[in-house]
Amino acid sequence: xxxxxxxxxxxxxxxxxxxxRKAITMAPVARALSDQEKADVAAYxxxxxxxxxxxxxxxxxxxxxxxxxxxxxxxxxxGIPACAKCHGPGGTGVGMDFPAIGHLDAxxxxxxxxxxxxxxxxxxxxxxxxxxxxxxxxxxxxxxxxYYQQMxxxxxxxxx
Numbered sequence: 001x002x003x004x005x006x007x008x009x010x011x012x013x014x015x016x017x018x019x020x021r022k023a024i025t026m027a028p029v030a031r032a033l034s035d036q037e038k039a040d041v042a043a044y045x046x047x048x049x050x051x052x053x054x055x056x057x058x059x060x061x062x063x064x065x066x067x068x069x070x071x072x073x074x075x076x077x078x079g080i081p082a083c084a085k086c087h088g089p090g091g092t093g094v095g096m097d098f099p100a101i102g103h104l105d106a107x108x109x110x111x112x113x114x115x116x117x118x119x120x121x122x123x124x125x126x127x128x129x130x131x132x133x134x135x136x137x138x139x140x141x142x143x144x145x146x147y148y149q150q151m152x153x154x155x156x157x158x159x160x
Contacts, residue, residue, distance in 0.1 A: 003050025007096030009042035015122050022120040052103045052152045055090035067147030070140060078135050083144060086128070091148050097125045102152055106145035113141055 001009060015021040016030035017038075033041065060068045069075070071091070074082035083101065088094045091102025101109070115121035116133035123130025136144075 001045040002048035004046060004093060004099050005096040006039075006042040006046035008093075008099050009045055010038050011096065013038040013042065020122055022115060050092060050100055050103070052090060052092060052100065054088065054092045055151060057084070057090070057147070057151050065143070065147060066140065067143035067145070067150075070136075070144050071147050075135075080132055080135050090151060102148040104145065104148075106142045109141045109145050110138060113138075 013030045071083045086098045093100035113133045116130045
């Protein structure tokens with residue numbers, strides 16, 4: 001959660017508390033927090049340093065790496081925009097609607113994709129992530145996570 005935008009984190013706490021996002025560990029915690037405590041927790045985590053730096057990956061010329069291709073170019077024929085277009089260079093996040101994803105491990109990403117597919121998580125602006133999750137395969141998600149990990153070598157993969 002470190003380094004995510006306060007607005008994003010606060011919104012996630014509210015969706016967890018309302019049962020619009022499922023998370024066995026976090027939902028009871030979110031329900032126990034007052035609105036002010038949610039804002040305070042979000043502000044605290046937002047004040048921490050994001051464990052990765054903004055970094056622009058090389059634009060792949062050939063589809064040698066599915067992860068690089070999806071992150072930097074997307075798969076427009078399937079209606080999948082480049083991850084970097086919304087989540088920023090190196091997956092460091094953009095504003096309160098597009099969180100940092102460049103430091104997340106594949107298992108966490110797979111869990112979130114499954115939640116969007118099952119409509120157990122808010123799909124975000126314009127329902128974008130819900131739609132994209134339907135189109136990405138588990139291998140696509142693994143490839144994206146591997147590409148980000150390679151891009152940020154030395155940064156520990158984290159799950160938030």
